[in-house]
Amino acid sequence: MSSSPSPRGRPRDPRSHEAIVSAAAELVAEVGYAATSIGAVAARAGVGKDTVYRRWRGKPELVFEAVFTATDHAPVPDTGTLAGDLSALLRGLVDEFRAPAAAAALPGLLADFAADPLLRARIRSGFLAPSKERLLVVFERAETRGEIAAGTPVDLVLDTLAGAVFFHVGLVGEHPDPRLAEQLAAVMAKGIEVR
Amino acid sequence: MSSSPSPRGRPRDPRSHEAIVSAAAELVAEVGYAATSIGAVAARAGVGKDTVYRRWRGKPELVFEAVFTATDHAPVPDTGTLAGDLSALLRGLVDEFRAPAAAAALPGLLADFAADPLLRARIRSGFLAPSKERLLVVFERAETRGEIAAGTPVDLVLDTLAGAVFFHVGLVGEHPDPRLAEQLAAVMAKGIEVR
Amino acid sequence: MSSSPSPRGRPRDPRSHEAIVSAAAELVAEVGYAATSIGAVAARAGVGKDTVYRRWRGKPELVFEAVFTATDHAPVPDTGTLAGDLSALLRGLVDEFRAPAAAAALPGLLADFAADPLLRARIRSGFLAPSKERLLVVFERAETRGEIAAGTPVDLVLDTLAGAVFFHVGLVGEHPDPRLAEQLAAVMAKGIEVR
Amino acid sequence: MSSSPSPRGRPRDPRSHEAIVSAAAELVAEVGYAATSIGAVAARAGVGKDTVYRRWRGKPELVFEAVFTATDHAPVPDTGTLAGDLSALLRGLVDEFRAPAAAAALPGLLADFAADPLLRARIRSGFLAPSKERLLVVFERAETRGEIAAGTPVDLVLDTLAGAVFFHVGLVGEHPDPRLAEQLAAVMAKGIEVR
DNA sequence: AACTAATCGAGACGGTACGTCGCGTCTTATT
């Protein structure tokens, strides 16, 4: 049960980790996901390629960490209505996806994750997990208020909302409609409410 | 009004076109989008690389044509209710995306289209155009029946539905839930109905 | 015994021949032998590639004709001495090789001729034949005058002189020594004279 | 005075160098200079193309090193007469040029060197330098013996001899006359002797 | 203090794919 078996040899320099992640995020924002190569990231970070491969299995994992580290510390919205909560939740999701590096990375990242059987399983847990947790709380409250029935399919709703946001932010729009979150929340809330 | 002023020189062999498209579709289904190279497609088609590049600007354009040629000849559904029509529409979309080559190609294809400014503009017109036309007819009828208000945002609905299907078929599920189309249609119909 | 068996169909346009040869000579002088392609020659001549291939087997033959057409119409030198005659002969050879297109074409041309078994045999007859005929006359007169012995090896002398000129003009010098012809003639004359 | 300040990174594998040079020499001898491609050399050497391009700028440089590495270790001939020394020198030159790989490479190699301004300057220093040094010694002795005058033009003699040998071995003859060296030496010696 | 061992920057390594170019042949409609 020892978490540190015995760290012999020179320990990894935490500054390298930081420098690589920063370089990756910058490069993705500047030249896009496809044109971001491990070699270029290492060069910009002032680091050897091995130092990258020692920490990440490949570009998808590295870029994912570099771009989606914004662990949501905002409290779960509690506006009193399902529509309001969904709207707030979606606004957060849109903001996260709209960040320069994120928007540039999303499509390529999802493609690489989908192509690799090992990564494929992590799409839900990796990309959507934080949102799902928050959505569960929102659903719980809505259920308590009697707005939705028990057993409302969380994953279906989440995929739908995420898909819509992905289509708008990642694929189509340079400047996604600011009312997107609100409209989408209204439709979805109405769609799943009991009455 | 003459579309062909006078095609000088040897005309392009339509059999090459056909062979290339077939080879591309096969390869994508067999080895995936990323591992499908122009050179390999040309070799399988028994064709020089130039003959491919003469007709398509690159892999994204070629694979798109090879995989999404299924011009929807099915009639626009007319079940009498919005939910029914949407359900039928979605079933078609799911079936189209679930085809081996399409499912294998979708994520990478969308990523490449999104990365190229020239192609980016064609995502909506290319991938979603047929569905949009059909959805418009469905909306028109629903409006006539008084189910939905005039001015219901078609693109929002379309992106939402397509995004949900894409997430399920392209990214997550090996075997997408057969009830996906129906559930999604029910929620969406309820979400946009007037009452 | 008929030289024209029966020229049926459209006769070849002699203007094409002229245009191709000119284009080839220009291109060789401008971009060099290696960078001169049949396609570029045809394009500059305003002619299809087949029209070139119908008249020449390939680039070496075409360029050879385009560059070494200067059929020597000058009379065989007759200065009264072997050294004088050789000097005059060499001056002609140097001038022929020093022409822009010729100097640019020579090394590559010789290489292509040497590489092809069919052309290899024509190096002597093609490049050196005119010079050899003139040299034979010069030798005949020198023999009559008693300067050289009968049976002096013409080919050896010719190869030696041509090789020297080729090395200077084709390979080494931008501006070959103007006294080259004279010096070479003096040494060679002395080397083969009887006393 | 340190020639190697500190060679960082993984050093180049000398076995790769050796394998590439051998493969190049073999290929040139087997299929000729023109048909020898960098890719084929790399493949036969069991090496990536980059490993070749990292060491040589292109085919001419590579083949030159592969074919003309025979650093002349034979002593400068000293037969007591100019004609004898020249004959021995020429025999060496003929033997060097007549080697399978050398004979096959020479014309194309000279053409490529002549076509490239950077390489053009190296023709004399690269191909003829060893011979020139030896010829200088021979001339020095002949001068001491009073056979030739001071200031006899070495380059002219060298170009002439090399040109003659090149014409015979590289361009014309499959089996060059075995007496070529002797005859040529006799003529040239006589041509430059003082009397 | 000497030893062991993992990490570091650098860059070489065997591969694979890229997109372009030239080859010499062919297939059009036109002359």
Add this chain to the structure above:
DNA sequence: AATAAGACGCGACGTACCGTCTCGATTAGTT
């Protein structure tokens, strides 16, 4: 039959990344 245009199968080009490896040099903990 020859022509201009240009498509065709082929194969080489030189470059870019891939992920691994091999250097000498650090930088720790263990003897």
